[in-house]
Structures are given as structure tokens and as C-alpha cells.
Amino acid sequence: MSQPDLLQELALQREIEQFVYREARLQDSHEYDAWEALWTDDGMYWIPANGDDIDPEVQMSIIYDNRSRIALRIKQLHTGKRHTQIPRSRLCRVVSNVELLEHRDDEYKVGANAMIFESNARGDTVWSARNEYLLRRGKQGLRMVRKKVMLSNNDKPLYTLSFLV
């Protein structure tokens, strides 16, 4: 690989990582509007249940939000009456193993792992997930077209999951 190519690749990897870390920080700090602004107009936010490869059009998912439902989720959090987030969960997540899996035109498929520590009135809960993103480059840089969160325990009974994961 030539030096310019290597630099370009490193720059892209860094740009993607910075995007993923920014998303994680906005989620941890409950900056709902800034998080919502990371989505494209055709965004799809998906947390499957009972396995990672179910058909969300046929089987139940924990979250299967199109763009308007993402907006509704954010609106609900803003009402001040979303009891399960009053007080808000204290969150601290580590995102790692950020890897560019595929690149086609202006779209990037990215994989990452996340460990999330949640502290709320019930107690302390650790969540673990494999995340897959489809990012698209537009005028404002990278945006999320799709985020799939594959919880390691999505086949088991789960406590309420009302923060942005």
C-alpha cells in the first residue's frame, strides 16, 4: 500500500471511530436531539429479540423503529413524564472493536462491540451488545442509516431498556 493510500485509510478509520464514539457519548449523556440528528431521513433502529437474524417484518423485536418512530421515542423522552427515565439512568459505555466491514459508494458497514453499565433505581445492570451500523456520507458528513443492536442476552428475559442503546 502506498503511503497516501495508507493515510487515507487511517483517516477513514479515525473518522468512523469518532462517529461511533460521539454517538456513544450522546447516548450516555442523554443528548436526545443531538443523537436524533445523527440519523438519515430513512434511518432504521433495530434491536432484535430471540436471536440476531430474525425477520423483523414477521417476528417480534425489542425495538424496530423507522425514522418517524425514532422521532416519537425522542419526543416521549422529552415530555418529562417518561417515568422509567425519571431520574435518568446513569450510563457509561465502552465501544470497541470498531471495524469497517464493507464499503460501497458512499455507504460504510461498520461493526463494533459495546459494554454498557446502567445504574438506576432498580440497581446496576450490565448490558452487552454487538452493534452493526450502516453509515452514509452526505453533505454533513457521516450519518446513520441503520443501527442494529444485537444484545448478547436477547433470548432471555430482560429488564426495562428505556435509555438509548
Added chain:
Amino acid sequence: MATATATEMVRADRVHGALYSDQTIFQAELEKIWYRTWVYVGHASELPNVNDFIMKSIGPQQVLMTRDKNGEIHLLLNRCAHRGNQLCMEQKGNRSSFTCPYHGWTFANTGQLRGFPFATGYDGVDKSQLGLGEVPRVAQYRGFVFGSFAAEGPSLEEHLGAAAQAIDRLCETSPAGEVEITAGFLQHRAKSNWKFLVENETDGYHPQFVHASIFSVAKSGIGELYGPNSTAVTRDLGNGHTENDLRPEFRRIGKPLSWFGTSAERLPEYVARMHAAYGEDQARQIMIDGTPHVMIFPNLFIAEIQIFVIQAVAHDETIQHVTALQFKDAPDLNRRLRQQTMGSVGPAGFLLADDAEMYERTQRGVTNARRPEWNYLGRGLHRERRDADGFLIGDATDEVTSRGIWRHYRALMEAA
């Protein structure tokens, strides 16, 4: 719990907080309720083919629901009859027999022991005495499969009583008259006693407060059904079964499918099939009335567009298994049912995440604060009345339902 304690702790207008927080009471409930009365386990449509099986539960116990080669449904306990190993580790599948990986004993999906390896070591042993544990009574009502650990007792029809008509109404929502449970279950866990969930399911008082956030941003119309001016009624159907009967409101509105927040124009295929199946007049009435909102004691909650199966695990731990209702021959309706169910229920649901928050807070309240000792359930006691069928009813937000649940609970706990 001693019989005297149940009698003492459940009063006409209040119940004692220890009923939710005491571990010994929970153990007594397992014996007197969960392992005795009829408990909902699964739906026949979850086993479409012979030799299908699916893992279910009755309280903390895993129960394997199987369909044998003759089509009959069995409820088997997941424990090898040899040394107690968990026999099946799959959630569902298709097999005529189950082989224990520990020593190779093999059981038919009827529970009978088929054979053991190196059989000469068991000379003279009677295999018929070494079958799997099973739930002795299994019965269905319109595909809803219930089990009872009591070898004798009231029949399922006697147990369901008037609640059977709610299931009939539910099935009528399908042009083919059948419910199908095919979308898989979300499993939502709460650090709370199971009875807080049962009570909440037909509590018409909480929605405007617990669900204020989603009602204020989504135009659902649900909130109005549970207001002080609603014509809906709360009803005690007997045997612990209760309902919020929303039909008076839907009839007042008088528009088919308003119960589902949609209209006939948006689901033309479904409406056409309903007309063909029931005739225009009856179909119109079914589509105006909507599906029931009924809590069948102790663990099946039919909530208009989904079913919840409540699993009591410990005095302070309960799992709600929830899935979208699907109606045979109604694909366009079913798609919307799945979408709405995914939005509203489960761990991240617009509605249920807040319900679960209240379950957990009430559990902490009765556990950590010792005064007042009682939860007050007297709302609407002064205006309780009998309907034309003789059932106790109240206004939309009255606690007729909770009182009905506890009356039955007390009778079960007092029984010898």
C-alpha cells in the same frame, strides 16, 4: 401462609403489603395457586405440526409443550426421570423423542420412557414407572392451552366461566374465527411481585398518569377511554377474571376499527374478508366492538392487540412474555398488530417500560416502608353495581377489578 393469614390480610377494600413482599407467602401461592388452578401455558397454533415442541413455563418450572404423533398436546416437565438432568435445552423444534445427554435415556414426546442404553443393567425394571413428570390435566379452549397440576378440580370451562366469552369475542376478530400465536415472544423482566402485574392489567385508573408521556405525543385516543367521563366499565367476571369493557365507548364512537386506532378504509382487504365471513351487519358490530381487555386469572392477559403471559418466578421477580395477536386470514391487520405491539410493549415499549417502572417502585414501596401497612383498593366501592348478567361492575377507573382478583385469591389461599 396460614389460612387465617390470607383471611386477615385480604379485606373488602384493602390488602396487606406483606402479600407482595413475603417469601413464605409466595411459596404458599405456588402450592395453592400456580400448582393447582388452571394456568395458561401456550397456544395450539405454536405447535402446527405433529412432533412440534416449545418450551413454556408454569411459575418457576419449565414446561415442555409437545404435540405427539396423534396430534394430542402434552405438558411435560423438563427433568430426566433418571437423575434429574434438564432434558431439553432447545426453545422449540420438531422431534418425536428426547434423549438425555447425561446417560442416554430416551423419552417419547408423550413423556413415556422409550429406552435406556445397556439395558441389561435394568433387568426387571418397569419402564412405564419411569416416564417424565407431566402436568396431569391439560385442556384447551379455542386453541388456548391451559394446564393444572391438580389431578382433580374444576374443569377448564368451569374455571374460565364468563371469561370464555371474552375469548370467543377475540376469535371473532378473525374472518376464520381463529387466533394464531406466531410472532415470537418478548420477555420483559421486572423486580416485582406477580400480583402487582395482574392488578395493573385491568386497572383503569393508572393509564392517564403512567402513560401520560406517550398519550401527549401520539394521538392514540386510549387515554380518553380511562378518564372520569368515560362510559367504559370495569367488570368482575368471577373466579378472579376481570375486564375493562371498552365497548360502550367504541359503540358511542360507532366507527369500525376505531378500537385499533384505524379505519375500514385503511384495511379494505380485512374488512372485505370480515363481511364475507360474518355478513355486513355482524362484521360491522364486531369491528366496532373490538377485542377484549381481559385478565384471565392468574396469568393470561388479553390486551386488545397482544397477549401477555405472566410468569411468577419469585416473590419479587416476574417475567411478562408478550406477543402480538395474529388472526387467521387477516394479513393486513396482522402486520399492523405486530408493528403496534413492538412499539408499545416489551423492555423498550412506549407503554410497558413505564408500567414495569411502577411495578418495581410499588415493590420497593411495600418492602422498604412499613407504614401504612395496607394498600387501599376502595375506589368506586360506593358506586359498585350489578349489570344485567349479574356481574359486579364499576366506572372506567374504579377498582372493582382489583377487588375481584383479591376475592378469588383469598378463596384459593383459604382452600384446604
